[in-house]
Amino acid sequence: MVKRVVVGAHYGLRDWLLQRITAIVMAVYTVAFLVVVLPSLPMGFEDWRAGFAHPVVKISTLLFLLSAMLHAWVGVRDIFMDYIKPFGLRLFLQVVVILTLFVYALWAIQLLWSV
Amino acid sequence: MKFSIYRYNPEKDEKPYMQDYDVELQPTDRMLLDAILRIKAVDDSLGLRKSCREGVCGSDGMNINGKNGLACITPLKDLKEPVVLRPLPGLPVIRDLIVDMSQFFKQYNSIKPYLINDNPPPQKERLQSPEEREELNGLYECILCACCSTSCPSFWWNPDKFVGPAALLQAYRFIADTRDDATSERLDNLEDPYRLFRCHTIMNCADVCPKGLNPTEAIGKIKEQMVRRMV
Numbered sequence: 382m383v384k385r386v387v388v389g390a391h392y393g394l395r396d397w398l399l400q401r402i403t404a405i406v407m408a409v410y411t412v413a414f415l416v417v418v419l420p421s422l423p424m425g426f427e428d429w430r431a432g433f434a435h436p437v438v439k440i441s442t443l444l445f446l447l448s449a450m451l452h453a454w455v456g457v458r459d460i461f462m463d464y465i466k467p468f469g470l471r472l473f474l475q476v477v478v479i480l481t482l483f484v485y486a487l488w489a490i491q492l493l494w495s496v
Numbered sequence: 497m498k499f500s501i502y503r504y505n506p507e508k509d510e511k512p513y514m515q516d517y518d519v520e521l522q523p524t525d526r527m528l529l530d531a532i533l534r535i536k537a538v539d540d541s542l543g544l545r546k547s548c549r550e551g552v553c554g555s556d557g558m559n560i561n562g563k564n565g566l567a568c569i570t571p572l573k574d575l576k577e578p579v580v581l582r583p584l585p586g587l588p589v590i591r592d593l594i595v596d597m598s599q600f601f602k603q604y605n606s607i608k609p610y611l612i613n614d615n616p617p618p619q620k621e622r623l624q625s626p627e628e629r630e631e632l633n634g635l636y637e638c639i640l641c642a643c644c645s646t647s648c649p650s651f652w653w654n655p656d657k658f659v660g661p662a663a664l665l666q667a668y669r670f671i672a673d674t675r676d677d678a679t680s681e682r683l684d685n686l687e688d689p690y691r692l693f694r695c696h697t698i699m700n701c702a703d704v705c706p707k708g709l710n711p712t713e714a715i716g717k718i719k720e721q722m723v724r725r726m727v
Binding site for chain 2: 396462
């Protein structure tokens with residue numbers, strides 16, 4: 382096959398926007414988490430358990446973790462696009478990252494709802 | 497004044513090397529280009545581009561003590577000795593301080609740097625209000641010296657795919673122009689993970705621009721237009 386420089390995939394805006402929005406979600410969660418947790422330190426096992434038993438904490442923590450994964454996906458793919466030149470290797474690494482993040486997401490749900 | 501200058505003549509040299517010069521300046525020598533021309537008077541094998549010698553043509557862009565700039569408007573008194581001069585980074589070197597700008601101009605060409613308007617021109621001229629004209633300030637002044645694009649890591653890694661700060665600033669110059677009718681096509685042309693979204697807001701471009709322009713801001717405005725179009 383002739384080696385040509387091909388561009389024009391016509392995507393990227395959604396990912397760029399997604400990375401910004403997930404950053405805001407993570408920042409808000411982090412501040413809220415610190416505001417809630419810092420005054421009630423030190424906390425024992427039972428306190429943590431009671432906290433995470435609350436559905437609001439469960440769902441907001443899951444939202445934070447999913448945001449972190451989507452944010453990481455855009456960022457890690459950007460690094461691959463910058464530095465990994467052979468396209469076969471780039472595709473392979475992207476698939477590995479997607480699968481890993483998917484497993485992390487399922488794992489996070491399992492952990493959060495085991496409380 | 498002491499200089500250390502990158503030398504490479506592919507016809508003679510196996511690999512590039514740095515050559516030291518110590519040149520006596522005259523009281524009238526104010527800018528770096530004056531000093532380089534003193535050196536060239538002694539060693540005429542030194543290759544560089546220059547033309548207007550007043551920051552308008554954009555020919556003498558080079559890496560000065562690690563930062564890209566125009567030799568003709570860089571005051572000598574601000575430079576730490578020895579002054580290390582290298583060609584603009586990331587582009588193929590033709591000889592000494594002269595680089596091959598083909599890739600840079602190819603990207604510039606790809607954004608269609610001209611007014612597109614299929615409507616028949618009016619009797620006199622296409623008018624703009626003062627506010628509409630104001631939008632073009634900070635965009636039209638670019639002289640295509642390539643200082644910004646060659647200081648951008650994203651352009652170093654993907655010069656064939658990423659448009660680069662200089663050409664993106666020019667792209668926004670035509671997106672912002674009310675006399676241009678091709679805004680949507682221009683945004684389509686740029687909406688690409690490589691062409692536009694390789695920009696990671698590193699801001700080296702705004703840091704080095706000898707004309708004080710801000711390509712990062714223009715890139716942000718292109719993204720803003722895309723978001724407005726989408727949501």
